[in-house]
Amino acid sequence: MEKWKKAVFIVMIILVAGSLAGCNKETEESKEGGDTPTKDNPKVVEIAILDGMAPYTYQDENGDFQGYDYKFLEKCDELLEEYEFHYNAVDPDAGAAAVQAGTYALSCSAHFVTPAREENFLLSIPQSYYPVNLISRTEDSFTKFEDLDGQVVVPNPPNDGLYVVLYKMAEEFPNVKFSQEEVSEYVSYYDSCKGVANGTWDVWFGGKSMYDDIIAQEPMDLFCSDPVYCADCVVVINKEYEDLRDKLNECIVTLYQDGTLSELSKEWLGMDCFQVAEETGALYDYDSYKK
Structure with missing residues (x-):
């Protein structure tokens, strides 16, 4: 009888442990934003577009988003089929706090690398230069x-x-x-x-x-x-989006290597900022990028 009770007790412990593990997994998935996003079930990503920051991010007379960084994000969205970017106009003074609070996943508008940003956010590799x-x-x-x-x-x-x-x-x-x-x-x-x-x-x-x-x-x-x-310019990302940060880095490497970023820079910034970065010794080594 004692052996039987002991066996039942062990089974109960295993079941409870499994239940707790499931809860922990569910909690972690909720924290990360749910199940792993896929092409058929893309994850919607809320993005802060800082208004009035032409030629990087701004709204034109029709209320449409424009600028180098906005077009860069559109290119990333095209490459990342498992994500769907949703853009929101945000006042520049409110952008950082809103991303840190999780209202938005990220912001991209000629953001320099600063000690405060390194401490409070995830940062991409350089996606432009200033x-x-x-x-x-x-x-x-x-x-x-x-x-x-x-x-x-x-x-x-x-x-x-x-x-x-x-x-x-x-x-x-x-x-x-x-x-x-x-x-x-x-x-x-x-x-x-x-x-x-x-x-x-x-x-x-x-x-x-x-x-x-x-x-x-x-x-x-x-x-x-x-x-x-x-100066390097980077995407500023909420700390809960590490996977997205890695995906964006891969997009940046791809878009740099195929010349897209240089073309966007010429179109929106009136120069190839990547060439300027190379001439000044500031260019990141995209060919050697690793997670």
Whole structure:
């Protein structure tokens, strides 16, 4: 009798353990977003499209999404048949918090690599590059970082990639003393150019692609230098989407190797940013990519 009771007890333990394992598996699947996505049962991925960030991400006069990063995501969506991307217009100041909270799976809009992003998100390999230029009044025509000495720079919030690059370069040039107002929100590309033109600030530590887009719509008496730095741009991804991050990395390698990214860059950024990255020694080694 005792042996029989013991056997029943062991069976019950096994059944309970199996049940708990099943619960844990179900919980883990829920955390990852359900069953493994397939072509026939694709997983819908909510994506934050930061508005007003032309030529990277923005809405045109018809309310349609446009820009380099949006078109890049469309190409990835075509390659990833097991996923279905759904795009949402989001204010740039709200994008990071919404992705971190899980409201959206990812954001892609000329995002630099920063310590905060490395800590709080998964990051893709570079899917574009941001040549940093000095935009100043024509009468000044700044061409190098040392020209910032004594100047007032368009403000950037501390969580902005340009802010990180600016102060990284400042460490390399400790004798260059510039001033920059502390802000918590982004100054738009247009307001940056306009503010430099009207004398509110002396220089915008920004990008030629945005500058060209603005000047084409409203000419201003400004000068844009050659690149003084070339920064990696990455997809910023919620930490629960590791598999998607890996898939996106594979897409980036494919789209780089077949020339798609260079063509998108020429079309939307007015240059091949991958060539600029290669010329400045910033190009990622896509041919050697491994998970």
